[in-house]
Amino acid sequence: MSRHNVNDEYLEGLEKKSIAIIREAKAQFSNPAALWSTGKDSTATLWLCKKAFFGKVPFPIIHIDTGRKFPEIYEFRNRLAREWDFHLIIARNEEAMKKGVSAEKDRFECCTLLKTQALKNLLEKEKFDALILAIRRDEHGIRAKERYYSPRDEDFKWNYEDQPAEMWDLYVKPSEDFSHMRVHPILHWTELNVWQYTKREKLPVNPLYFANNGKRYRSLGCQPCTVPITSNAQTIDEIVKELETSRIPERAGRAQDKEKAYMMQKLRSLGYM
Amino acid sequence: MTFPKINLVVIGHKDHGKSTLIGRLLYDSNAISEQKLQEVEAELKKAGDEGFRFAFLLDTLEEERRGRLTIDIMQTPFRTEKHLYTIIDCPGHREFMKKMFTGASQADAALLVVSAKEGIQDQTKQHAFLVRTLGIQQLIIAVNKMDEANYEEVRFKEICNDLVPILSSLGYRNPPIVPLSALKGENVFKKTRKMPWYRGSSLIETLDRTVRPLAPPIDKPLRACVQDVYEIDGKKIVVCKILTGILEEGEVVNFDPSGQAGLVMKIEMFGKEIEKAGSGDSVGLIVNELREAKRGQVISHPQNRAKVVRSFVSDIVLFSGFQLRNNDVLVIRCGTAENECKVQGILERIDPINLTLDAKSPEVLNSGDVGRILFSPLKPMCVEKYSEFPELGRFVVEGKSGTAAAGIVLETETAEVN
Numbered sequence: 001m002s003r004h005n006v007n008d009e010y011l012e013g014l015e016k017k018s019i020a021i022i023r024e025a026k027a028q029f030s031n032p033a034a035l036w037s038t039g040k041d042s043t044a045t046l047w048l049c050k051k052a053f054f055g056k057v058p059f060p061i062i063h064i065d066t067g068r069k070f071p072e073i074y075e076f077r078n079r080l081a082r083e084w085d086f087h088l089i090i091a092r093n094e095e096a097m098k099k100g101v102s103a104e105k106d107r108f109e110c111c112t113l114l115k116t117q118a119l120k121n122l123l124e125k126e127k128f129d130a131l132i133l134a135i136r137r138d139e140h141g142i143r144a145k146e147r148y149y150s151p152r153d154e155d156f157k158w159n160y161e162d163q164p165a166e167m168w169d170l171y172v173k174p175s176e177d178f179s180h181m182r183v184h185p186i187l188h189w190t191e192l193n194v195w196q197y198t199k200r201e202k203l204p205v206n207p208l209y210f211a212n213n214g215k216r217y218r219s220l221g222c223q224p225c226t227v228p229i230t231s232n233a234q235t236i237d238e239i240v241k242e243l244e245t246s247r248i249p250e251r252a253g254r255a256q257d258k259e260k261a262y263m264m265q266k267l268r269s270l271g272y273m
Numbered sequence: 274m275t276f277p278k279i280n281l282v283v284i285g286h287k288d289h290g291k292s293t294l295i296g297r298l299l300y301d302s303n304a305i306s307e308q309k310l311q312e313v314e315a316e317l318k319k320a321g322d323e324g325f326r327f328a329f330l331l332d333t334l335e336e337e338r339r340g341r342l343t344i345d346i347m348q349t350p351f352r353t354e355k356h357l358y359t360i361i362d363c364p365g366h367r368e369f370m371k372k373m374f375t376g377a378s379q380a381d382a383a384l385l386v387v388s389a390k391e392g393i394q395d396q397t398k399q400h401a402f403l404v405r406t407l408g409i410q411q412l413i414i415a416v417n418k419m420d421e422a423n424y425e426e427v428r429f430k431e432i433c434n435d436l437v438p439i440l441s442s443l444g445y446r447n448p449p450i451v452p453l454s455a456l457k458g459e460n461v462f463k464k465t466r467k468m469p470w471y472r473g474s475s476l477i478e479t480l481d482r483t484v485r486p487l488a489p490p491i492d493k494p495l496r497a498c499v500q501d502v503y504e505i506d507g508k509k510i511v512v513c514k515i516l517t518g519i520l521e522e523g524e525v526v527n528f529d530p531s532g533q534a535g536l537v538m539k540i541e542m543f544g545k546e547i548e549k550a551g552s553g554d555s556v557g558l559i560v561n562e563l564r565e566a567k568r569g570q571v572i573s574h575p576q577n578r579a580k581v582v583r584s585f586v587s588d589i590v591l592f593s594g595f596q597l598r599n600n601d602v603l604v605i606r607c608g609t610a611e612n613e614c615k616v617q618g619i620l621e622r623i624d625p626i627n628l629t630l631d632a633k634s635p636e637v638l639n640s641g642d643v644g645r646i647l648f649s650p651l652k653p654m655c656v657e658k659y660s661e662f663p664e665l666g667r668f669v670v671e672g673k674s675g676t677a678a679a680g681i682v683l684e685t686e687t688a689e690v691n
Contacts, residue, residue, distance in 0.1 A: 013553065020500070020514055020555045027501040027568055027609075051543040054505050054557060138350075147375070164675040165371040165592060167378045168667055170606050177674050190350075 011197050015048065018185040020169070021148055022052040025130050025183045026059070029174055032183070033060045033089070034132035035119075038076045038206055039220045040194050041134035045186055047203055049132070050084065060087045062122065062131075066114040067097050068222040076206045083204075089126075093118040103224045114222075120156055129174055130181045138190045139250060148187055151178035191250050192243055199236045210234050221254050277486040282361040282376045282409070284400035285386035290417040294386055294455035295360050298477075301462045302351040355481040371592050374679055377404050382411035382484045389422040389452070393435050399625045405443045406588050406643055408659055408667065408681050411484050412440065412448045415476055419468065420454040426470040449483055451476045490552050493517035494577035496662050498608040499528070499570040503557070510541055510557035511566040514609075516664040520558075520572070521549040528563065528570040530581040530653035535563035569610035571655040571665065579665070582656045583688035584617060584649040587668070589638075589680035595672050597638040597646075605648070607656055607668035614648040621645040646680070658682055 025032050034049055034057070036042040049057045063077055081088040096113040103110040122128075135146065147163060149171040156179065164172050174181065186194070198205060208217045215228040233239045283291045350359045361376035377383070383404045387397055401412070414436065422428040429452045440448055452468055453460040453476055459467050464475045473479065495518035503510045520526070524537050540550050541557035550556045560566065571579040591597060601616045622631040623643045631642075638644040650656075659666030659681040670678040 016553055016555050023500050023512055023555065052555075053503065054510065054541065054543045056505070163371070163375075165679070166375045167669050167676055167679045168664075170669045170676070172675055173671065175674060 008200070011193065011200060014186075014189055014193055015051075015197070017188065018045075018048050019052045021171075021183065021185040022049055022132065024169075024171060025132060025149075025181075026053070028171075029130035029181065031059075031126070031128050032130040032132065033062055033126070033128045035134070036061045036063055036077075037134075037220065038063070038073045038080070039134075040198055040205065040209065041136065041186060041189075043080070043203055043206075044189075044194050044197055044201075045132065045134040046080075046084070046086070047201060048185060050086075057084075057086045060089045060126075062089045062091055062119075064091045064115050064118050066110075066118070066222050067092065068103070068114075068224055070208055070220070070223050070226075072206060072208050073220065076204070080204060089122070091118045091122040093121060103222070107225065116156065123180060128180060130183055132183045132185060134186055135184050136189050136191070136194070137187050146182075146184055146187060147172075148184055150182040150184065151175070152180050152182060153177070154179050192240065195236055195240050195243070199240075205236070209239065219250055219254055226254060277355070278357045278359065279382060279480075279484055279486050280359050280361065280380045281382050281384055281480070281484070282380035282404065283384045283386060284373070284377070284396075284404060286388070286391070286394040286396040286400075289386045289388040289391065289394070289397070290455050291386045294384075294415060294417060294453075294461070297455045297458055297461050298358075298360065299351050301458065302353065353477050353481050356484070356486070358480070371676075373400070373403070374407065374590065374592070377407050377409065378679070380404070380409055381487050382413065383409050384480075385412060385414045386417050387414060387432060387436070388418045389416050389428055389432060390418050392432055393439070395626045398439060398627070401440060401443060401445070402623075402625050402643070403590060405445070406590055406681065407679065408663060412445045413476075413479060413483060414440075414448055414450040415455075416450060416452045417455050419452045419459065420457050424452075424454075424459075424465075424467045426468070429468075429471075449473070449479045451479050490517040491519060493552075493662070495520055495526070495572065495574050496579055496657070496665055497572040498610075498664075499566055499568055499572065500555070500609050501568055502566050508559060509566070511560055511563075512555070512557050513572060515550050515552050515554045515556065516608075517552050517662055518574075519549055519551045520556075525575060526560075526572050527575055527578055528566055528572055529579045529655050531565070531570060532581075533564055534575065535560035535566075569608070571608060571610070579655045580657055580685055581653045581688050582650065582685045584647060584686045585656050585682050586620070586645065586647050586684040587680040587682045589644055589646050589670070589678050591638055591640050591642050591644075591678045592672075592676065593640045595640050595670075595677035597644070597678070599636055602651065603648075604671040605650075605654075605668050606671060607654075608665050610654065611671070612654045613651045614654070615651060616646055617649045618647040619644055620647055645683075653688060656682055656685055658685060 034046065036046055046061060093114050096117065101110050101113050137146065147166040149166065150158065151164065151172060152158060166172065172181065206220065208220055210216055211232045211234050214230060214232060216231045216233060217226060217228050220226065231242060233242050283295055285291050350357060361380060385397065385401055387393060404412070416429055416432050419429070433450055436450065451460065451473060452471055455461060459465040460475050462475055462477050474482065497513045497515040497520065499511055499513045501512045503512060520537065520540065522537055522540055525534055526537055527534050537558055538561050539559040540547055541559065573579040597616060597619070599616055599619055602613050603616065605612055605614045619635050619638055621633060621644060622635045622638055624631045625643050655665065657665040666682040668680055669676045
């Protein structure tokens with residue numbers, strides 16, 4: 001994929017739009033929350049939330065913990081929650097974990113139960129009416145179909161065939177017809193933009209992204225299902241350089257994207273991120 | 274170096290080759306990853322299909338690949354010598370209008386695809402009319418499938434002769450028209466040898482030369498919308514989006530329609546000290562002597578106040594499932610404001626396919642219709658002409674389940690301001 005150099009003005013333009021989208025969610029919804037995986041995209045989005053609200057994020061930040069995350073993710077999560085002073089909620093599907101649900105047995109079921117169901121359980125308890133997520137269009141074909149504001153019904157289903165119209169920046173309002181709204185403030189950012197922004201803002205980066213023994217992770221999923229890439233990139237600049245010449249997509253190491261055709265689509269239609 | 278970004282919406286009748294053309298543009302400009310290409314090829318082999326190769330690159334959804342119909346829009350970027358284009362593929366099938374409007378609302382320019390074989394069809398005209406109604410001013414035409422017309426000049430000229438008067442009546446004078454074949458890759462990126470009679474440039478060269486990114490309106494008078502009011506450390510911060518113009522600390526501004534004035538003491542941005550903000554910025558304001566700021570208000574300078582209107586005329590497009598009658602009261606969202614407005618009169622109904630005036634002063638507009646309406650807000654409301662301040666001259670109508678219609682303001686009648 002051909003890349004281009006961006007300057008500050010370009011990144012600021014991306015940021016302005018995202019901040020306006022986040023503020024709009026706070027204005028229109030009474031009980032919003034944001035999802036955070038500790039990955040580069042959701043960390044950048046969390047930072048955008050801090051900026052949008054002048055330092056203090058006024059709603060909870062949710063980490064969906066499958067229990068199978070890399071230890072570096074847990075360390076990073078706990079540290080940043082302290083430093084950035086936000087209200088962290090950890091969502092876990094304890095029941096499924098006890099039953100021994102695992103990717104080795106059935107990946108689709110594992111994602112659905114440990115991630116999607118954990119989120120569903122939390123939403124039922126807390127009644128959040130909007131969820132801010134850090135997905136981007138260029139991550140995956142299915143996500144490219146998304147809107148900035150995308151409603152989910154009672155069953156968390158994504159009705160991609162009949163999405164409401166999204167006209168200009170007059171985003172879909174809350175309605176009894178849906179259970180919650182998914183808000184995607186960095187939908188228009190590319191993978192490269194996220195790194196450029198991370199560097200510019202000096203955001204903390206999960207060490208898994210940097211090379212260790214000739215390998216690094218380009219995308220952070222759960223430990224059993226995420227495969228590292230061969231790389232020696234140890235700084236953001238080196239990662240950026242690597243991305244500029246690569247034609248391998250970002251999520252190439254994520255098993256859920258591959259397995260059966262359209263698995264990601266099916267997962268998403270059932271309420272996945 | 275920054276490449277100017279252009280949002281390009283691709284429109285046209287079903288099966289005239291929109292997706293194939295986009296697929297070709299992405300493929301030839303190396304915007305598609307190796308993995309994606311392989312995926313598509315594997316799928317095609319399974320399906321035993323060689324034909325729709327490029328369109329499949331975009332049709333990610335299972336239903337789309339099976340049905341070969343583009344169901345939803347997808348924003349996919351590619352780069353040329355001059356610009357970074359984000360292409361919004363628009364479904365051409367009658368039922369998918371909502372998705373088309375969504376795509377068109379994000380576009381700076383429209384690329385209309387017409388099949389050389391079939392010629393101008395219903396949605397060819399309808400889409401051109403709709404993008405015009407939604408305010409898109411830049412239009413380029415691609416006459417596709419020239420391979421199926423033997424690359425003949427006669428056929429191309431026929432289509433041009435049919436198209437030009439239609440587009441001219443919509444206000445698109447002298448739009449560039451490019452003959453090409455998306456499937457064969459002729460005249461898309463490089464000038465073709467198959468049409469020696471054609472004196473113009475390839476599609477990419479034409480796009481680069483004629484389409485301009487919309488200029489940021491710094492030179493216009495100030496207009497900003499209040500998005501929210503936060504209370505932080507005991508201070509009230511008025512959070513707003515600056516749409517046009519520039520705002521500086523120390524300036525007096527008005528908040529309409531309430532008519533209040535206030536002094537901007539400070540402009541706040543997290544982590545940055547700034548003294549002025551311009552169009553595109555989302556900032557917080559600390560304003561002195563302001564009785565009440567609230568979401569929906571429009572901020573402007575006293576010497577060029579935002580218009581508080583008594584009535585306004587607009588062109589409006591109805592989405593499916595929505596009907597509009599004289600005297601209906603509708604909820605209209607414009608900027609960050611939301612107001613009840615009465616349908617004072619349905620001035621015209623326009624048939625979007627034949628582009629003829631269907632009826633003068635009809636009683637009803639039905640789903641899918643385009644009409645001209647006179648609205649009067651039940652309470653004071655700020656609205657501007659789309660031609661002067663686009664963000665305050667466009668609106669949606671809130672129906673029972675979301676957006677029911679969208680429109681552009683043509684004329685306004687100002688109310689008395691206190």
